[in-house]
Amino acid sequence: MKTRVEVEFNGRSIPGGEQVVLEAARCGVDVARVEDIEVLNKTFVEVTLDHDDPRLPVLLRLLQDRGVKVWERRWDEYTEAEFHAAPLLLLAPPAWTYNVNGGPRWGTQYDLSAACPVCAAGARQTSALMVDGVYRENVEMFEENRAVTSRMEILVDDRLAETLTSAGLSGLSFRGVCQVQEDGRRVELPWRQICAAHTMPSVSPRSIGFGPRRVCPSCGRSGFSMFDEMVPTRLAYRARDVVGAEDVNRMWEYFGDVEWKGELKTAMLPYTHFLVTPKVRRIFLDAGVTGFDWLPIRVVDV
């Protein structure tokens, strides 16, 4: 694994231009991308380096000396061997790239008997997943991909679902997916929603780049975030908790914004992420699903 750092700044905020700083820090075209954006009167500069590259502190100091505003982002890159060796991987769909609208507002039903009254965490889905069948972009998403997301639910086409089933993965089940038409008709799609029987215990406090953002005061289970640009997300689980895991699991923690006034038709429910074994990643990659992100978890004593 190596930690990568991306540094962004506006080249026009530097007297003499960005090359003054890039040359002094020995950051050539191999690590620096420069793009003039005339309409914004801006020169976008993006430098990507390993976190321990000696050029990084030099570059940051040169920018700081000139009072240049800098955006910085850090993340970890793993090797194929590390993905393979991890006990579990977080299946992290890239933001909203493959997202289709669906959920309670489209008529998906949930059992709320064990749900938090404040944030609805713990609502248990009891029907097929209803997705929007009106917007062209939504419909095309199914035509152009083999796996899509709907507020972090993972949907796969029938063939990929069959491959996953025949691999004998533990903890895995499926629900149907229905497209809701303009007139309210529900058309079943040749797609399946991935479900997990097992929920992991909460993460270890040794996790970093992960934490409470606006945690629900009632259940303490929703309002977590993995979005911290300065710290790469490193999820840790206690060894004893990993022992009880299946091939497909959900996290205990819930994420995302919530709108909950006790009515499903206006609700936006919090979501949890999937934790899966490397076997699942291999099946996705072999099926040509390459746009999803995977994050190996770490195992710790406490």
Ligand SMILES: [Zn+2]
């Ligand atoms: Zn709650």
